[in-house]
Amino acid sequence: MDSSHSTKESGDIPIPTTESKSTKTAPLVVKAAKKTAKLSPGSRWKRGLGIIDFILRVCAFAASLAAAIAMGTTSQQLPFFTQFFQFKADYTDLPAFTFFVIANAVAGAYLVLSLPFSIVCIVRPHIVGARLMLLVFDTIAVPLLTAGASAAASIVYLAHNGNSNVNWVAICQQFDDFCLRVTGAVIASYIATLIFIFMVIVSAIALRRS
Structure with missing residues (x-):
């Protein structure tokens, strides 16, 4: 028992x-x-800013690449020509257009290189070094793109309207396809510049809240 x-x-x-x-x-x-x-209040806010920054960089890359390709492939030859002259318009004939292509190509290459750092800012929302580096280079890219787009825009304006004071004739009546492509390229470059400005603002806000 x-x-x-x-x-x-x-x-x-x-x-x-x-x-x-x-x-x-x-x-x-x-x-x-x-x-x-x-991970609740501050980290989620910074991570959201990092995602916005990444999306803006992809959009800016698409705009700058489109601008560089559109301008770099612009060339038109008129069907009529003489024995000594051949009427052709090419972007390499104007240094302003050449500088425009270089500026947008440099901005596009920088955006590709900056994408990994933007991803790091998403994964580690409180990081400061990567955000500060992106802010500095984005600020440098803004005047570069602005200079290229402004120089090209002045030539496009003359191509459309000419200048009677110095007897510069508008060529867009003959080279219509050439003027259409360069105008679209300038618009795309200005869009990329505007996106860069937004990226600078986003980076500044993220650093202000760190």
């Missing part, structure tokens, strides 16, 4: 073991809750 009673009592021993498992899992739940709480 005593032995059977002792075996029954020994059968009740596993009950505390289940309680010990629950007590072991409880700290893990608390730690997980603490980790999720750390």
